[in-house]
Amino acid sequence: MASNKPAPEAPSRFSPDFGSGTGTDYGTFATGTAYGTEPGGDFAGGFGSEFRADGNGEPERGRDEWNPTEESVRPVRGKHRVAKQRNGLARSSTVLGVGVIAAVGAGGMATAQSKPPVSISLPDSIADNLPDAKSLPGVGSLFSEESEAEKAAAAAAAAPLTTAGLTTTEAEQGTADAGEALRARILQQAEQQQDAADAEAKAAQEKAAAEQAAAEAKKQQDAAEAKVAAEKKKAEEAAKKKAEALRLAKLAASYAIPTSSYTVTSTFGQAGSMWSSGYHTGLDFAAPTGTPIKAVHGGTIKSAGWSGSYGYRTVLELDDGTEVWFCHQSSIGVSVGQKVTTGETIGRVGATGNVTGPHLHLEVHTSDGTGIDPMAWLRGKGLNP
Incomplete structure (x- = not known):
């Protein structure tokens, strides 16, 4: 320089x-x-x-x-x-302080303080003779402007440095610190998020509990329905069984065992060389000779007489076309075409034909001539030989 x-x-x-x-x-x-x-x-x-x-x-x-x-x-x-002057005088340090506060306030993070006034000392002999600055032409307005600037600086110092982080509600509530307002909003947001997470977890727990309760209720309902169905089925089976028993009882009243004092010695389908077909075609009731033979059901005598290996045989035809054969009789008590009723005596036990001892050989044939098991047929009529 x-x-x-x-x-x-x-x-x-x-x-x-x-x-x-x-x-x-x-x-x-x-x-x-x-x-x-x-x-x-x-x-x-x-x-x-x-x-x-x-x-x-x-x-x-x-x-x-x-x-x-x-x-x-x-x-x-x-x-x-030389500093540029306005209206002949430079701005005071207070006005410059307002600019500094405005600049720092725009950042919103720093704190600006007003600068202290500059002291200027003059000799008493000169200071006493200087005129009042406010009385000078064009200077009083500057002092009033500086006073307004000082007031503006004081207001700026008292006001928040920036409102960038403040909402309208916070400004109305008197919040003066943007950092504190931001911190409060962050804490509030975190609390809201935590509340939302807790509410979501609670809702998930309630949903799981509701699903578990619904599953348990459905399980209990299914069990109850299964129990009801089982009881219903059981009741239906019991009712069916009872109805069948009633039917069989009614049938039993109309059907009868063909003889008495007997012993079942051979059953239907039993294999052996004693039978010409290779198996037994009927049901044998061993009983003493002369034991009465009864009609199992009401019907018509289709045939009565000698029949080879069957000895003396009587054929009873029922109303549905079923034929019942009574074989190996010692004597026959009915004739062809005769109507008989259930339990009526139609002959006597004997040992005629191909036999090893006195017994009644009973066979059952359907309307088409097929031989069936006499034991099953009798049980189907409510009888238990």
């Missing part, structure tokens, strides 16, 4: 060269008037300094006193800058 050159030193009256000049009368100043002729010896308002003219007609200056002029001082050079 360039520096200013020093100003020339003022001449002193005690210098040897002081007073040399053009020979002008020392007692005159500018107009040639004798200096010191005025009463009291004062000049220009009575500062009390004695002035004397030098040899050049210039007033003599007091000791150690220098009044620089525009011609005696060299112009300032270098990079010194």
